[in-house]
């Protein structure tokens with residue numbers, strides 16, 4: 001962990017592969033990691049328009065009243081929130097041409113929406129090989145092995161997409177499958193802003209980070225990722241991971257891959273379907289034997305106290321509340337930005 005080497009180190013963790021542990025005693029509220037993505041791609045299926053117009057570099061929403069936002073010189077339908085974003089964008093003419101060509105592809109249009117989003121990943125991966133080949137090697141160092149479904153999807157997408165790039169930046173079908181498998185296990189979602197009355201936040205884009213991908217999951221996480229705002233244009237796709245609790249040296253630092261308020265059965269299903277493992281954390285061990293909601297309300301187990309303190313109660317939210325950087329008694333929700341003053345009485 002280069003940027004945060006004094007705070008964290010990577011170790012093998014029994015039954016989980018690699019993981020991240022505290023290299024010194026760490027304080028609740030401390031920022032552990034701020035990192036830019038190796039790869040970013042839109043979550044919108046190619047054949048449907050996204051619910052909001054967003055910048056194709058930083059993915060902030062472009063307000064509907066914006067007159068003539070800067071657009072890609074090659075295609076004009078990929079928009080940017082500012083000239084700075086347009087100039088720093090990795091939206092290359094090759095990627096632009098490939099995406100435009102794919103929107104005319106009948107075989108792709110007949111595929112499920114998931115395949116259309118995977119097509120965006122495969123275009124972005126070809127573009128990486130063209131412009132930042134070292135990121136391809138970093139992606140390949142992450143966990144994930146292709147299964148039969150990924151190999152099928154990769155063969156299909158490879159035959160459509162590789163010919164749209166120059167010969168020296170064409171990935172083999174095998175490499176496409178490897179990369180798709182890494183993306184499946186390691187990608188984070190960039191979400192649309194929270195709204196108390198609106199629908200659940202939807203996903204704007206997917207990102208993969210070299211270091212943040214090494215955090216394992218816990219249903220009682222001691223760290224969480226903050227992703228509730230469209231803030232600074234250039235760094236809007238960066239990940240920020242902050243500690244929820246104090247962590248002694250040598251203890252593993254985990255985030256939750258799903259919202260902590262989810263019930264046991266939902267967590268179990270998502271973790272198996274999306275990440276291929278069964279969580280053995282203390283909370284799961286206890287909740288596996290729970291029959292009804294009543295038990296949850298009436299007991300005073302440490303993990304129930306944790307949830308009471310750290311799950312945001314704002315309508316339609318249920319994000320994780322972590323302290324502001326120390327020293328602070330104020331908790332901030334990583335999902336909606338709500339604040340509350342920390343009080344240790346249960």
Ligand SMILES: C[S@@+](CC[C@H](N)C(=O)[O-])C[C@H]1O[C@@H](n2cnc3c(N)ncnc32)[C@H](O)[C@@H]1O
Pocket residue numbers: 015016017018019142143185186213214215216217218275276277278279280
């Ligand atoms: C994003 S990676 C985390 C880093 C990974 N352990 C590695 O070695 O690169 C996600 C994968 O780590 C493993 N993993 C994460 N949390 C786990 C947990 N609580 N129990 C078992 N395996 C876990 C699973 O294989 C999961 O698909």
